[in-house]
Amino acid sequence: MILTEKxxxxxxxxxHTINITEKVRSVVKRSGVxxxxxxVFYLHTTGAVLLVEHEAGMLxxxxxxxxxxxxxEGDYKHHLRGYDANGFAHIRTALLNVSVTVPxxxxxxxxxxxxxxxxxxxDKEGKPRNVIVQVMGE
Amino acid sequence: MPRIGHFVFWTGGVLLPxxxxxxxxxxxxxxxxxxxxxxxxxxESALASGKISPDEYCRKAIEISRVGIRxxxxxxxxxxxxxxxxxxxxxxxxxxxxxxxxxxxxxxxxWLIPILRRTGFRRWFVADNMFFLAEHSHVLEGERLFPxxxxxxxxxxxxxxxxxxxxxxxxxxxxxxxxxAIFVDARRLRRDLSLWGLVV
Numbered sequence: 658m659i660l661t662e663k664x665x666x667x668x669x670x671x672x673h674t675i676n677i678t679e680k681v682r683s684v685v686k687r688s689g690v691x692x693x694x695x696x697v698f699y700l701h702t703t704g705a706v707l708l709v710e711h712e713a714g715m716l717x718x719x720x721x722x723x724x725x726x727x728x729x730e731g732d733y734k735h736h737l738r739g740y741d742a743n744g745f746a747h748i749r750t751a752l753l754n755v756s757v758t759v760p761x762x763x764x765x766x767x768x769x770x771x772x773x774x775x776x777x778x779x780d781k782e783g784k785p786r787n788v789i790v791q792v793m794g795e
Numbered sequence: 796m797p798r799i800g801h802f803v804f805w806t807g808g809v810l811l812p813x814x815x816x817x818x819x820x821x822x823x824x825x826x827x828x829x830x831x832x833x834x835x836x837x838x839e840s841a842l843a844s845g846k847i848s849p850d851e852y853c854r855k856a857i858e859i860s861r862v863g864i865r866x867x868x869x870x871x872x873x874x875x876x877x878x879x880x881x882x883x884x885x886x887x888x889x890x891x892x893x894x895x896x897x898x899x900x901x902x903x904x905x906w907l908i909p910i911l912r913r914t915g916f917r918r919w920f921v922a923d924n925m926f927f928l929a930e931h932s933h934v935l936e937g938e939r940l941f942p943x944x945x946x947x948x949x950x951x952x953x954x955x956x957x958x959x960x961x962x963x964x965x966x967x968x969x970x971x972x973x974x975x976a977i978f979v980d981a982r983r984l985r986r987d988l989s990l991w992g993l994v995v
Binding site for chain 2: 665667671673678697711712713714716717720748
């Protein structure tokens with residue numbers, strides 16, 4: 658059995674974080690899969706999908722670390738095209754994950770006690786963001 | 796460990812549903828077009844900051860959705876619809892014994908007060924502990940929210956815990972020395988608060 662659904666979520670950009678754990682869980686339940694995997698795949702090049710504890714202080718730490726490694730202001734050659742100025746967002750995405758795969762057991766996501774599925778949008782502008790959830794198994 | 800003396804809750808999306816989500820449920824059947832959702836979110840912000848009245852919100856929401864109901868009916872249905880986020884009544888009952896509870900409201904006063912009474916929240920949030928954003932229309936602009944809330948003695952660094960569903964606001968709070976917790980649902984909030992040592 659394979660079920661593929663697209664989630665469309667509104668983001669405000671600028672490190673906007675969306676907890677999609679329950680939305681993914683709903684897709685798993687709709688699939689009827691009892692044992693298998695759920696793939697969560699972000700359909701953009703300027704954000705990430707992470708399995709982390711969704712804690713307010715951690716998000717500040719993550720933002721600070723990401724900003725130190727890939728500053729939002731910089732001489733990014735991506736900007737030479739003149740099309741957009743979000744070079745930092747692309748590099749952050751390249752260094753992090755655009756997808757996670759979560760085991761499914763007994764019809765539910767098999768997550769650790771503190772694991773949540775978060776989307777983080779690095780782009781400067783808020784806009785709708787698309788995520789594919791594909792559940793496979795039996 | 797912080798010496799938390801009181802909690803400050805954002806209203807729509809934490810204590811009660813977001814007004815835009817309520818409106819979508821009333822006005823749209825099935826999946827809503829993204830453009831409708833975006834427009835209703837913009838209206839919600841305008842209502843929260845006092846740029847439009849509840850009546851204007853309802854009129855414009857009806858125009859956006861092109862549903863044939865009267866403005867008065869939509870207003871009445873929004874006012875009567877909100878149910879408390881599941882699990883929050885029990886959590887607030889537990890918190891009020893040891894902490895002061897305050898709220899920052901993106902609902903207008905004329906909607907929130909009857910809703911608080913009907914849902915049972917009223918007994919925990921006294922008049923002095925409610926801050927209505929619409930009555931301070933400039934507060935939602937830019938970075939002014941937390942400085943204004945501190946100036947208005949709603950928030951105190953080191954003593955307040957800000958509870959919100961929007962991570963950019965919790966991050967802003969933390970960067971200003973105000974402890975914060977992200978709200979996803981009451982179960983997760985309770986777990987977070989227990990890790991802080993604030994509930995058992």
